[in-house]
Amino acid sequence: MSDERRSEPSRDRRFETREVHASARTDQYGALATPIYANTTYEYDTMDGPRGGHRYSRISGPTRDELERAFADLEAADHASAFASGMAAIDAVCSLLTADDHVVVGESVYAETHELLTRIYAGYGIETTVVDSTDPDAIAEAMRPETAMVYAETPTNPTLRIVDVEATAAVVDEHPGDPLLVVDNTFASPYLQRPLECGADLVVESLTKYVGGHSDVVAGAVATREDDLAEEIAYYQYARGGTPGPFACFLALRGIKTLSARMERHCRNATAIAALLDGHDAVERTYYPGLESHPNHAVARRQMADFGGMVSVELAGGREAAAAFAADLDVFVLAESLGGVESLAEHPATMTHQDFSREQLERAGIPPGLVRLSVGTEHRDDLLRDVEDALAGLDG
Template sequence: MKEHKFSTNQIHLEGHKKPFNSHSFPIFQTSTFYFDSPEHGAELFAGKGEGYIYTRLGNPTIDAVEKVVAGLEGGFGATATSSGMSAVLASVFPFVKAGDHIIVSDTLYGASTTLLTDFAARYGVESSVVKSTDLNEYKNSVKSNTKLIYIETPANPTLSITDIRGVSEIAKNANALLVVDNTFATPYLQRPFELGADVIMHSATKYLNGHGDVVMGFSVGKTEELHKKIRSFTKLTGGNANPFDSYLCLRGIKTLSLRMDKHNTNAQKVAEYLQGHDKVLKVYYPGLPDFEGHELAKKQMTGFSSVIAFDLKGGFEAGKGLMKSVKMMTLAVSLGTIDTLIQHPASMTHSGVPREEKMKAGITDELTRISVGLEDVEDIIQDLEQGLSKV
């Protein structure tokens, strides 16, 4: 990040002049771009001169949001992808081949774990899953063919906090890359490149866009070399974002710091309220002083973001009952949107998953997850209060 502070950058960092003196960046809703002549086409394909060829390879609206995200994260370049999962793919697969080994933390978003273990194995990439908070496990899992370590912090759904600097030192000693999923924190609250990461990925579906109307991701390379490999991979595999989603995300990012400040203060109050409630067994939120990762979160983050997990007394029936009783909150998966989202995985998203697998993923009958939104916090607490009174 140069010259200005974060809130100024999120508005002014587009980095290049907007075309036709437009005030907001236009949507270039086009699949292809015409050439002035065969020579012009040949020049662009040779990578010379300014201009665009075809939207999978590059598009002004997609470029604009990529520049902002790269600037906010402090990386050389960002590649916008069609989803967060597409960004996980683009952050790992350009850097590994059959015969390589990767280390992944045990608290990743479920689909990331499946992609980086079972799916990777089908292509000859072996993985070790380690306890996210235990640096010794990372160190002891390093092999001569370890190429990459992948972590997510805070993690979904337990909010566990991983020591980015600690893991980055292990990665450097092993000559391996460190990839950090920065979805829960955003660059406003956590700066993984400054803590030693090489690649940062985002599900922009969440806080970056922030309004719950886009599925999108980013893979940001710290150096030119890393960025170019990610970009080539996405051009080839076709996992690029589209111009309309890029426009919406560009617009969403302009208020990122304001939203995150409000998310933080609302979530802190909701977490404290839940902690004091007699129907709640345990609250998982990095902003609570007795949370396991609190001190580390204070060190590597400037706020605790807005996802809270909590265990309800009364298990499955209580969780399901709360889902039926809340009135204002939205019953939905996802997180990081303007409105408060609540879900009880055991009776909703994971209802068809065998018990053993649910336990392995930390999905107990008691666990409820809430993504605290931007409403007046008294109304969020009031909705929880009336819902909890009925379970």
């Protein structure tokens, strides 16, 4: 693929235009979709360097390059590295830590992220303190001289609380040890919020979710504006080799082009579902940042372009009601993951967060009656009817 572009990336353009044109380098045929360049090794004309700038596919390749440029553009970053999964991207960020470092992490980060830090990285001599990451004072209090990283996810999973990234960045910046602020942007996507613009040093994301958008790819990425961090992450990517194949990159690139259109529908549908659930007799509590009663509604309104496609609901009848509700849903499919066009329901206590102890579940605010909904792009009326019918079953 040549370096020539059909359209120059421009921060002056709106997101909806940039996402469509972010991957616009042309090949010799002028293909509009980035071609899938199979993994390979690249020919050198002389020993001084390979002809087209790529040496070997673990290190780089044209399809992955294009994804990295596009993702960096959408996250308002200068650099991005793509990985074989969101977890591989998170592991890349954690690899910046060294023995005796300390990490402050939000209490409801993705369960595997929590496990990665408290089981694997703990073995390398890295200590983790778990805090309520929606409270900048709690973060400040948990920080120590050796704190090297503050890691947060917003909206949080599955209780959809909102971390004020700007306020957190202010706390982190004041700390003399110069720790890094890392934000997992998976639940929002770069269309709804760009943590680097709010002061984060690194943004990580599972492209498996909203960016891919069709439940057909597993991939991840890390983006930053800081050259030295980008270099370290790129070195880790090269040395450890957890890179995505060209087909995964192609699917993520294709997803990027329609991200805003899908997100708008996800948000509109989720707002309607949250309104239906909120105050219903069978419901103990509805978790959606768009509800005025949500404890972080004001932060969400300031930080996000809209309130997202995820809604969680605690059913009044506890675990039994959660099981009956999930079983009665028809359009919503009982499955883990999120961010695809199809609506999904899952029970965090037994599915995504099954490795959490009872105490960890309590600490993360996950009651037995909680069901998490990833609201898809189907017609709102069908989704509303599906949820209404499943709730009516509980009433009866």
